[in-house]
Amino acid sequence: MVTAASRKTIQKGKLMDFTSTVIIPLLFGSLGIFGLFRLLQWMRMRTYLQEAVVVITGATSGLGKECAKAFHAAGCKLVLCGRDGEKLKDVVQELSTMTNHRKNTHKPHTVVFDLSDTKTVLNAAEEILKYLGHVDILINNAGISFRGTVVDTGLDVDKKVMETNYFGPIALTKALLPSMIKRRQGHIVAISSVQGKISIPFRSAYAASKHATQAFFDCLRAEVEQYDIDVTVISPGYIQTNLSLNAVTADGSRYGVMDKNTAEGQTPAEVAQVVLSAVGQKKKEVLVAGLTPSLAVYLRNLFPSIFFTLMATRAKKERKAKDS
Ligand SMILES: NC(=O)C1=CN([C@@H]2O[C@H](COP(=O)(O)OP(=O)(O)OC[C@H]3O[C@@H](n4cnc5c(N)ncnc54)[C@H](OP(=O)(O)O)[C@@H]3O)[C@@H](O)[C@H]2O)C=CC1
Numbered sequence: 001m002v003t004a005a006s007r008k009t010i011q012k013g014k015l016m017d018f019t020s021t022v023i024i025p026l027l028f029g030s031l032g033i034f035g036l037f038r039l040l041q042w043m044r045m046r047t048y049l050q051e052a053v054v055v056i057t058g059a060t061s062g063l064g065k066e067c068a069k070a071f072h073a074a075g076c077k078l079v080l081c082g083r084d085g086e087k088l089k090d091v092v093q094e095l096s097t098m099t100n101h102r103k104n105t106h107k108p109h110t111v112v113f114d115l116s117d118t119k120t121v122l123n124a125a126e127e128i129l130k131y132l133g134h135v136d137i138l139i140n141n142a143g144i145s146f147r148g149t150v151v152d153t154g155l156d157v158d159k160k161v162m163e164t165n166y167f168g169p170i171a172l173t174k175a176l177l178p179s180m181i182k183r184r185q186g187h188i189v190a191i192s193s194v195q196g197k198i199s200i201p202f203r204s205a206y207a208a209s210k211h212a213t214q215a216f217f218d219c220l221r222a223e224v225e226q227y228d229i230d231v232t233v234i235s236p237g238y239i240q241t242n243l244s245l246n247a248v249t250a251d252g253s254r255y256g257v258m259d260k261n262t263a264e265g266q267t268p269a270e271v272a273q274v275v276l277s278a279v280g281q282k283k284k285e286v287l288v289a290g291l292t293p294s295l296a297v298y299l300r301n302l303f304p305s306i307f308f309t310l311m312a313t314r315a316k317k318e319r320k321a322k323d324s
């Protein structure tokens with residue numbers, strides 16, 4: 001006779017059998033497949049980056065310097081670009097003392113030029129190609145920010161920000177592109193910003209330059225896919241760098257303030273790892289930001305009028321705080 005208690009024991013036994021024969025193998029199988037997938041991804045990325053010629057602009061500080069460390073440790077042949085030769089030498093020296101990397105690293109080459117001066121940009125591209133023969137990955141990182149109202153800002157300031165953040169990087173990209181097309185190989189990276197996707201008050205020149213960056217490199221991606229050239233646009237939120245200190249103001253002077261948002265942002269080393277992995281995985285675009293900036297991007301696209309109202313309120317509040 002089958003009692004209620006023995007029926008329960010049979011059911012429990014069946015459940016245990018099911019768990020040990022189906023659920024557990026399935027779980028371990030999935031973990032195994034996931035692990036294998038990650039391992040293959042890592043190996044592909046390692047092969048892609050090892051020995052790759054990587055040009056990084058704005059390598060003297062902040063995100064550019066951390067990218068230099070990350071790509072150097074990955075075995076890339078670096079070309080570090082900046083305005084200040086001495087600062088670049090210091091970065092090279094710092095890289096040579098790095099110990100936590102694999103053995104096959106390379107001493108970086110340095111190129112000094114000002115991105116806001118197109119002629120020097122073109123000379124630099126020529127020098128890079130002459131010295132290394134080709135470029136595998138170009139990381140357009142250098143940039144400056146801006147603080148000021150539209151009404152008080154001279155056009156020369158708008159132009160300066162556009163020259164540094166937009167015309168300089170696109171000039172360098174255009175100068176290196178033909179050799180990439182010829183080789184049917186290359187990867188162009190643009191360090192944009194969340195402000196390439198949303199515009200916030202008192203950042204007109206900066207947000208405009210980053211929107212232009214986003215648009216240009218999106219067009220480029222579509223045009224060069226046929227030559228097997230990749231384009232990655234990275235849009236970070238706040239990073240703990242000198243960006244706000246070095247920002248230019250309405251009258252052209254240096255802002256010189258470390259903003260709270262900047263000081264509380266992600267570390268440049270964290271963001272550099274995201275850049276490395278995005279490049280290694282040939283991602284088309286990556287938003288690297290906290291919850292509020294990420295939500296702001298969605299809000300701008302899904303409910304623009306709410307976003308515009310919030311920005312107008314923010315502008316009034318900031319203006320009031322400044323005036324008082
Ligand atoms: N920090 C942040 O919160 C965020 C930064 N970004 C972007 O990250 C990128 C790197 O900035 P970040 O590291 O934060 O700031 P930093 O000010 O620390 O670094 C900027 C770099 O750009 C270089 N640079 C500036 N102007 C020129 C120029 N005319 N010619 C050549 N190089 C120049 C600087 O060189 P020098 O040492 O000579 O001044 C420096 O190496 C920028 O494109 C920025 O817009 C994006 C989102 C957020």
Ligand SMILES: CCCCCCCCCCCCCCCC(=O)OCC(=O)COP(=O)(O)O
Nearest residue numbers: 145146193194195236237238244293295296299
């Ligand atoms: C559904 C709820 C949505 C809530 C959204 C609220 C919107 C609030 C506005 C948030 C604005 C975020 C701005 C982020 C800007 C940013 O991360 O910029 C990165 C930079 O490039 C920094 O440069 P800066 O010179 O401005 O320091």
